[in-house]
Structure formats: structure tokens, C-alpha cells
Amino acid sequence: MTGWLLQTEHLTKRFGGVTAADDINLELPRGEFHAVIGPNGAGKSTLIGLLAGEIAAEAGAIRFDGNDMTRLRADRRSRLGLARSFQITSLFAEFSALDNVALAVQAHAGHSFRFWKDARRDRTLREPARAALAGVGLEARADTRVDRLSHGEQRQLEIAIAIATGPRLLLLDEPMAGLGPEESARMQDMLRRLKSGMTILLVEHDMETVFALADRVTVLVYGRVIASGEPAAIRADPAVREAYLGEQEARGHG
Template identity: 65%
Template sequence: MADALTITDLVKQFGGLTATDHLSLSVDEGEVHAVIGPNGAGKTTLIGQLTGEITPNSGSIRFAGREITGLPVHRRSMLGLARSFQITNVLADFSAKANVALAVQAHQGHSFRFLRKAANDPRLVDPALEYLAIVGLDNRAEVAAANLSHGEQRQLELAMALATQPSMLLLDEPMAGMGPEDSARMVDILKRLKGDLTILLVEHDMDAVFALADRITVLVYGRAIATGTPDAIRSDPEVRAAYLGEETADA
């Protein structure tokens, strides 16, 4: 199977701190690849470098057979790389529908269109409602994002990422701050997306990771200490020592 994303020898330093330490990682097409690691392992820094918000010191990132290391954020989105944010990052004063419609709009050519009302343009609204339906928010379409529950905002976050018609999703802790019920719903939604999309999943919720991931990479101090199937990772002694020990004790 072809690689969707290939990270080679990536380094990112903040002053004396090495957040990403000669990291190499590849994600197969159609795979759900989870990245786990303790706090401060450099997971969010990694996502930032993949989306283009953070510039690495050295190394390369290839996506869909193309070098994207120097590309700006919006160009990567155009190539089919979409992200969800760790901290909910939606347009608070826009309705759920308008949030998704804007993401749809971003991928329908330029937006130097000054006259036609966007709010009732079916080319924006119809797909927006479809994406809301995929994440189960279709009955909340008109609600301002600020008035959605935390779990719903996370679902909206995902709908916006999907609306950019990506080939790959970068999910930065999609279950962050969710109760067990919301988490389970999110796992269901992601399971349905699995196979159609390549997913890089950064997540602390181990139940979710083991339910979804085809492969897992364990990150400690910016380095990948192990990559393998969930079973292999579960039984890896180094991983247990570094990270999983206390997490799996009660699982």
C-alpha cells in the first residue's frame, strides 16, 4: 500500500527544547494511525508542523507524493490535508451550518464573489447539511456554534474538516474533554469514516485509540520509540515502561 504521508527525519527545536527529535513516520493510505505519548511528547507540535502552522528546523514532510514542508497552511488544506483542533476552534458567532458552509466554500474556487447571498446558496448549504448529518448534527444546524455543547462543538469541528473533502484527516485529540457518552459517539463516527480516509489520530483516550487504530506510534520526548499494531504496542515492554503502564492497568 502507498504511503499517504511520509515524515522523514523531522526536527523542531524551541530554544533548548527539542519537541520533535529526528522523527520519521509513515502513514499508509486508508490507515488509521494513532500517535500516543505522555504530555509534552510533542504530539501537538507534530500536528502543527504537518498543517504548516509550525515550521520545522529540518527534515521533510511528503503528502500524496508531494513535498509539502514549505507550503503555507491554506495550500495544504487545498491538497486534501484537513485538521481538527485540540482546543475547539470553530467560529463561535456563526451557526453550525454557516461554519460548515464556510469550509465548503473554501474548496469551491476563489471567494472573490461579492454579490450573491451566501447564506442561501444551495451549492454551499446542501453539502454543509450533508456533512452535519455525517457527524449527527443535522438537527442543530441553525444553532450558533457558541451555544452548542462541548461534545457537539467537537462534532462540528470534525464536520468542518470533512467539508474540505480531504484525503487525510489530522485529528488532534478529538475526544478531548468529552464524557464517555460523547466519546463513544465520536468513535462510532470515526469508525464509519475509516477506510474512506487516511487518519492520523492523536489521542489520550486509550479505549478510543485501541478501538480505531490500525497502527500506533508511541512518541516520547519527540522521538518515536515504537510503531506497530495495537497488540504489538500493548505488549511492548519499552512502551509499557514509558507510558502505557498505569493507563492499561485499569483498562
């Protein structure tokens, strides 16, 4: 039994000639807030896909709580306690916000071969779902259809769904994508609250969030880890500055 909740060993994935994940070794201890940054096309979403089980690894291994889960399907990984949010909002559009979260609860409440009772009146599903909605500040929108929620609310709902599965590890794929400054600030507060009591792997473009929240940061470039360490060390790392931060700063001031 190791102290790591998540470990990857030599994780590799190629798409045609492009190596999207190149020999990635990651180690997340329990309770860590770990951020992965990198320029566009660095393989951040591929990494999330590999960890969540949507993309099959070509080589290497993924260990979760000491057990090999490299070959497990996405739904099995979810039931082991791994949850994810999507970079491009991925919800059940014609269902209410509460229905969306209740489905996530249902997935973890035994099998769904229950054919007769009205699931929308099942308090063992609805109450935890309401609690998860309240956790992201959406309780007032519980009965609103998802396609009528604002983009910011949909991003919050993404998180609520992930939390409702009761995960031990949360994979967040750019939760700030497309948010305005005010919504970003609210999302950042929410992530800060999540931080206590959960292990989180955050993929994010928004540097301010990353450096404000992360215990450790890993930098990916062309599918390869070029640096990994505490935020201050990453900020000072010349290779990182050249590959990523500098470029962004230059763009920001230009």
C-alpha cells in the first residue's frame, strides 16, 4: 500500500505521428491539489482522457489507490471513485439541473435495473442531489432545464455532477473555460472549498487560479512533462518560462 492515490508510470499515447502523452509519470498523494498546465496542444485533455478511461493508453500504467486500472472502462473507474468534469460542457440538456445530478447519484446507488418506482420521487436520490447542487450554489435552479441555464451555471453544474458521485479523485478539465471575471472568481472560491477533503487534478489555462490554488504544478509541453514541483519553483523554472509562461506573458503585454 503506497501513500499515492494516483500514479501513472510511463503513460504514453500517440495519435498518428503526434505523441500526445509521452512517458508521463505523475504521483498524487491523497489530499493534494495538483495542477497541470501547458500550452495549447500540450496533451492536457489527452491526459484527462487517459486517466478517466475514455482514451486507451498505448503503454504504461495507471494506478489508483494502489490498484492497476489501466484497462478499466470509464464507468468502472467512476465507480472506484474517480470523477471528471468536461472542458466542453457535457450535460443532459433536456433534463432539469436536479435530474442531472440525481443521475450521477443513481449511478453510484447500486444497479439501475429498477423498473417500476418513479425515480424522481426517490428521496435517496433527490436529497443527495439537492445537497450537491447547494454545494455549488445552484439550489435555486434545481428545476430549471439545463439548456436554459447560463454558461456559468452550466459550468457549476458540471462540478456538482462530479461531486455527486462521491469521488476520491476529481479530474477537472478547464473548469474556467469561457467564464467572465466575476464567474471565474466564484468558480475559484468553489474550488478552494473543494480543496479540503478531496484530491484534485486540475487542468487549467487560467494561471492566476493555478498558482492561487495548487499545491504542486506539472507542466506539459508536446505531451512531455518538462517540470513538476511547487508553484514558486515552477514560476522560477527557466525552461517553463521559455516554453509557456514567457510566451503567454509576452502575448499578454503585446
